[in-house]
Amino acid sequence: MHSSTVAVEYSISDLCKEFDITTRTIRHYEDLGLLNPSRRGQSRVYTPSDRTRLRLILRGKRLGLSLEDSRQIIDMYEPGKTNIDQLNTLIDAIRVQRTKLNQQLDDISKLLKDLNDAEANCVIALKTNGQN
């Protein structure tokens, strides 16, 4: 591999541009312990792994998770301090999250159905009201 390899580090503004967020947001996530970039001098330097964490955080946001929830979920991916109790706790937490997500799936399918109905009503109203 000699030509186009993937970037191995990112500046804060790189990530801001890529994900369309502000530096304030990223630093805020760091304040909450969701990100821990290394430093070159005083500037933050982000690895691909940091970038992945950020992507996960934003995905969580789109799902309506709190930042605290996202932090927990992200920590699930890194076994790290693996004590047996912690593993069982983790498995429980995973199941809780899964339950919530299945509830969301159900909510979404119902909402999509409602939207379909609403749209159909609009179309009908358009047909009867005007010849547009």
Add this chain to the structure above:
Amino acid sequence: MHSSTVAVEYSISDLCKEFDITTRTIRHYEDLGLLNPSRRGQSRVYTPSDRTRLRLILRGKRLGLSLEDSRQIIDMYEPGKTNIDQLNTLIDAIRVQRTKLNQQLDDISKLLKDLNDAEANCVIALKTNGQN
């Protein structure tokens, strides 16, 4: 139908108990114009329709929608003041929401997959670490 018909009205505390929320929350929704119960004297009286609206609001919350978003969506179900421009605006809004929901579906399926992987790792770690 002479025996058990469905309730035709609810007090504020009826709804609180049913949906496990506080009176403050319900009144807050009213302040924002999401609910418009009638009154008997000074007390609020909720119809099944009001109850449905509340259910929709809470569903929206679980999906990460703002109350303002929910208000818009709920208003979609009630054509009411149907001017052609409004209908087209409505259809656009419906499509925007549908796009967001499809994004959520994608996010959820990825997150569920991640959770499966995380759980599998936990199980493996449990097997290798202890004989529990």
Add this chain to the structure above:
DNA sequence: TATGACGTTTACGTCAACGTCAACTTTGTA
């Protein structure tokens, strides 16, 4: 060298979505 682009910390501001009193009325019921 100075001007701009990019970075930093600190700290107060804001907005949504309620929580939490306080002070009061209305309605059974003991």
Add this chain to the structure above:
DNA sequence: TACAAAGTTGACGTTGACGTAAACGTCATA
């Protein structure tokens, strides 16, 4: 009739998730 239960309207407080502004450091380059 008195008292508890459930209702009401303010109005200020809190939390999460950032926005915003001030004051400053570090380079590249014109």
